[in-house]
Amino acid sequence: MQFASKKNYALIIAVIASFITPFVGSSINVALPSIASEFHINAILLSWIPTSYLLSLAVFLVPFGRIADIWGRKRIFTYGITIFTIASFISIFSVSGEMLIILRIFQGLGSAMIFGNLFAIIASVFPEKERGRAFGITIVGVFLGLFLGPVLGGILTQYFGWRSIFLFNVPIGVISIISVLRLKGEWAYAKGEKFDIIGSIILGITLILIMYGFSILPDIYGGILILAGFIGFLTFIMVEKRIESPVIDINIFKNRSFTSNNIAAFINYSSAMSIIFLLSLYLQYIKDFNPQDAGLILSVQPICMTVFSPFAGNLSDKMAPEKVASVGMGIASLGLITFSVINENTSVGVIVLGLILIGIGFALFSSPNTNAVISSIEEKQYGVASATLSTMRVMGQMFGMGITMLVLALLFGNTDIAGGNNRLFLESSKIIFAIFAFLSFIGVFLSLVKNK
The missing domain is CATH 1.20.1250.20 (MFS general substrate transporter like domains)
Structure with a gap:
């Protein structure tokens, strides 16, 4: 009791x-x-x-x-x-x-x-x-x-x-x-192990450089900061290999299931940020919906995610969580493919169908993915594993918006999105959705990886 x-x-x-x-x-x-x-x-x-x-x-x-x-x-x-x-x-x-x-x-x-x-x-x-x-x-x-x-x-x-x-x-x-x-x-x-202050500082600076770099893309300084961040990450790895009690035991990434499922989570959350952003603009600029009606249509996705998440988590207790997460990523990629071919004449029904597919896909992916990551490592590393997964999600969101802003900037330049440039906006949206559909397809296989 x-x-x-x-x-x-x-x-x-x-x-x-x-x-x-x-x-x-x-x-x-x-x-x-x-x-x-x-x-x-x-x-x-x-x-x-x-x-x-x-x-x-x-x-x-x-x-x-x-x-x-x-x-x-x-x-x-x-x-x-x-x-x-x-x-x-x-x-x-x-x-x-x-x-x-x-x-x-x-x-x-x-x-x-x-x-x-x-x-x-x-x-x-x-x-x-x-x-x-x-x-x-x-x-x-x-x-x-x-x-x-x-x-x-x-x-x-x-x-x-x-x-x-x-x-x-x-x-x-x-x-x-x-x-x-x-x-x-x-x-x-x-308990009793030392805390790695040096590694934590290097990791913190690295994450700031990369995340802020993505936030100001396509500005050239964004690319420079991201490159500096990756150099910082390589430095972090070298330092952590030489520390007795590192903030992250680099050997944890030799765990194939842990590493691949974290990358899959990064991909999943990178695509999530662009979907609502682009569809909100699409529904208002292309389909002439007001903000309230556009919001109601977009709410289909989180409603599906909320309804199906407990079911997905329960399912991952009864079968390999990696398989459930992989199916979820596959369904989400179908939704992204649906959005990669939208045009002015696409019906609201098709948009809702795509949102349902992505909502169900994300639900089937999220909790089984968490289950797969946590269950792949030792109990004493649960805290670091939980934090690493959360970091992948935050970084994924920044990466997703960085890619979205980069594509929009390359196609639009300084042109106002709201200035009647429907063709440019649709071309940009199709490219962005296609990029994330492709990444999600890769995520299907990453989610299936298990330790041998």
């Missing part, structure tokens, strides 16, 4: 925490015009409000995953949700754009401590045969956060002001803190 109670608390914590992290990332975008108007800040400074959060999240994910393995996953998770909640509360009283950006960095820090340990805690509490279902339920929170973020963010901003978005996070954070404190037990399977 006590074990069942522990699992229930773990699931409550997981769903709330998995919701709050993507919610705070997506909801703030709707409020940016209101924030800019109040603080009178320019576009560059405004862009740092969402970017600072993502960069902070990516930089701290792996280090805090490792710290959690050493000092305790529940402890670091509790610190994370506390920091996140306090930063959200203080954000309500922001008096400048600079102050808000600093608080967003602290939100990203807290989110890294939360999300870097989330799947590791689930894996520690649930036996292997029940993990898939638990991961599936947890990922429902992620999809709900991504879906409800812009919707709730828009409603809160319109009726209560942008500060209400941060106020909304506070009670959710308090509930999470209470729940995690009631969760019995602690997991620190690498």
Whole structure:
């Protein structure tokens, strides 16, 4: 009975925490015009409000995953949700754009401590045969956060002001803190090992260079930063091979299942970012839908993801999770192929069909992919594995938008998308969807890789 109670608390914590992290990332975008108007800040400074959060999240994910393995996953998770909640509360009283950006960095820090340990805690509490279902339920929170973020963010901003978005996070954070404190037990399977500060700093700088580089493509400085980031990554590998207790044991990547399924997750999330962005423009510029109707059509995808994720997780407990994830990636690639041939005359029914295919595909991929990654390594590495997977997802999102912006810039140049250039926009969209359809097809085979 006590074990069942522990699992229930773990699931409550997981769903709330998995919701709050993507919610705070997506909801703030709707409020940016209101924030800019109040603080009178320019576009560059405004862009740092969402970017600072993502960069902070990516930089701290792996280090805090490792710290959690050493000092305790529940402890670091509790610190994370506390920091996140306090930063959200203080954000309500922001008096400048600079102050808000600093608080967003602290939100990203807290989110890294939360999300870097989330799947590791689930894996520690649930036996292997029940993990898939638990991961599936947890990922429902992620999809709900991504879906409800812009919707709730828009409603809160319109009726209560942008500060209400941060106020909304506070009670959710308090509930999470209470729940995690009631969760019995602690997991620190690498207790006593040293923390690698040098490797963590090199990794952090590397991720900043690569992510920021992708965010400013196709500017030449973007390419330079990305190249510098890859040099930093090679340096990181050489340093980690010589350290007794590295932040990431490079040997973990010799695990074929771990490495290939992380790459598959990177591909999956890179395509996810471009879909909503491009289809939102397509429905409004090409099909003349208003924003509300376009949003309703686009909601088909996250609804399918929410409905099918628990089923997919449960299925991955009964058969090889790699196979379920591979089928999911295959179905998603069919949806992307559908969008790679759209034109002015494509019916809404075809768009909805493509969204259904991608929604089901992503659902079948996400929790089985998580199950495959976590189940492929030793228990003492769960924290690092969970954080690495989360990093792949964040990096994938930045890569996806970087590729999308690069293609649009090459075809459009300085031409306004809204200036009646339907042909150029459709050509660009087809190329982008074809690129991600091809990558997803490769992901089908990457998901099938198992250790021999």
